[in-house]
Amino acid sequence: MTTAAYIHIPFCRRRCYYCDFAISVVGDRDLTEDSIIVKDYIDHLCQEIRATSQSNKPLQTIFFGGGTPSLLPVKQLEQVINTIEKQFGIASDAEISIEIDPNTFDQEKLQGYLDCGVNRVSLGIQTFDEKLLELCGRTHRVKDIFQAIENIKKLSIENFSLDLITGLPHQTLDHCQTSLETAIDINPAHLSCYDLVLEPVTAFGKQYQPGKTPLPDDETTAAMYRLTQQILTTNGYNHYEISNYAKPGYQCQHNRVYWENKPYYGFGMSAASYVANQRYTRPRTRREYYNWIKEGAVIDILKVDQWDLLLETLMLGLRLAEGVDLSIISQKFGKNNLSKILNCLQEYQNINWVLIEKNLKSNQKYRLRLTDPEGFLFSNQILTSLFELELD
């Protein structure tokens, strides 16, 4: 049963130097409800939603990501939510999240989003260091972050998250510590802390080489990861996923759907969906996306086979602090595969990167998880070993 939907809103003022997402650069002008680019995109998006076959349950989570969804005028956000409501229904306790960037909304616009049903906001700040913000090509400055937070707090939005990045060029452990401490003073319900990934097509990818100055070396990025874990967990945040921390009751329900490898709809250019064991990624440019809609939004069947399903279940599930349920792995993929997986992980268990927990009553092995922070930190190495396994 599919009860989650991701909606891609592609507009950004300009492209940040580390970003390779599918976006449409709109410059400094404010988008209004009469902007042709907005009307066109939202009309196509709603057409896609209406053309999607319904499941018989209302949606539990909706996530507006981008891009910069907070460039969207309230009228168009309302149009999308109304279309979703008509097509699928929205549960009365659904989580409706939107990514917002400083300098792209005021209090009135944010209130408009809340009036449409939004109940969770995720503010992309990246760092509290003025020079680093500029170096990343971000359009906002530190004062804009504080203005955005004032707007969020004036509207008493409790369920708000801040996004931070580590591993930026010229970023030191001190920068990282200062940003984390400033974030804690703001007291968000949730924090996402991602390590920079150098994508070859980005300005950063062309300019820098991994591990070489001015990028921090591997030892420093590992120290940043451990520092983040230590500061946030001692300040009341649960490290519930490799890169995500939440106060009790504030985990992102939508993102949990991905990590638990459950189905979800995706709408808009470049959006991925996973419905009825089929994955599909939409075209990455607006023109191609519009053509795809005009041709009937046909999804090429890309069935996920059992082998991929097992690896995906492990890769995604091990991102979560609670890890994966071994009885489910055994039931779905066979006892033989389970013992191959456990044998392969023995060496990591010996160095305390992997934990295999037993059910105290039955003495059966029942959960597999990575340790925090060391197992999480070296998860790529652990997953590489799993991917090399020859499973039945």
Ligand code: SF4
């Ligand atoms: S605002 Fe976000 S989506 Fe847009 S270019 Fe910057 S990082 Fe990419």
